[in-house]
Amino acid sequence: THAFNGLTPDTEYDVYVQSDCGDSVSANVMLSFKTYCSADSQFPITENFDSYGTGVDLFPDCWHRVTTSATTSPYISTNLYYTSPASLYLYSDIQGYTFATTNEIVNTVPVNTLKATFKLRKGTNEHSLQIGVFDDPTDKTTFVPIDTLSPIYINYWDEFTVPFDSYTGTGHYIGFM
Numbered sequence: 001t002h003a004f005n006g007l008t009p010d011t012e013y014d015v016y017v018q019s020d021c022g023d024s025v026s027a028n029v030m031l032s033f034k035t036y037c038s039a040d041s042q043f044p045i046t047e048n049f050d051s052y053g054t055g056v057d058l059f060p061d062c063w064h065r066v067t068t069s070a071t072t073s074p075y076i077s078t079n080l081y082y083t084s085p086a087s088l089y090l091y092s093d094i095q096g097y098t099f100a101t102t103n104e105i106v107n108t109v110p111v112n113t114l115k116a117t118f119k120l121r122k123g124t125n126e127h128s129l130q131i132g133v134f135d136d137p138t139d140k141t142t143f144v145p146i147d148t149l150s151p152i153y154i155n156y157w158d159e160f161t162v163p164f165d166s167y168t169g170t171g172h173y174i175g176f177m
Helices: none
Strands: 012-017 029-034 064-067 075-077 087-089 098-101 115-120 129-134 143-149 158-163 173-176
Touching: 143 158
Parallel strands: none
Antiparallel strands: 012 029, 064 098, 075 087, 098 173, 115 158, 129 143, 129 173
């Protein structure tokens, strides 16, 4: 085991490993990894999803995504956006779920002092979005819903503001499901 100190958050690294068995030395083996992101501590945070490129494999670097749908949602899409060139697209089939969570919020900032303001568009009458807080950004069972939202009109962008003042848990990830 080796600990690396002084690494930069949200950065990809390559490490080369070689074994020394006394009378022989192995070939180099390259291992790649990415360091975790630092928790967000500067507010307000603004994310318009315009700086990552677009496509089903693209997603904000420090966010998390989980889906049980057959699609690759959530992802950054150019087909439907409020401001060019992109937006975050979430979709799930009727039996499944999809969620996206923000980067971690530093634990010295109480989540119940925050609010989220965003534009939301639905594609059909059946669509709604839950916004809440996760303890673990990859585990649906840690989600505490704060509000369920659905724009009034199909294919129209509505602005919503959701205060988290009713939240009493210990989670530090804002989630959209």
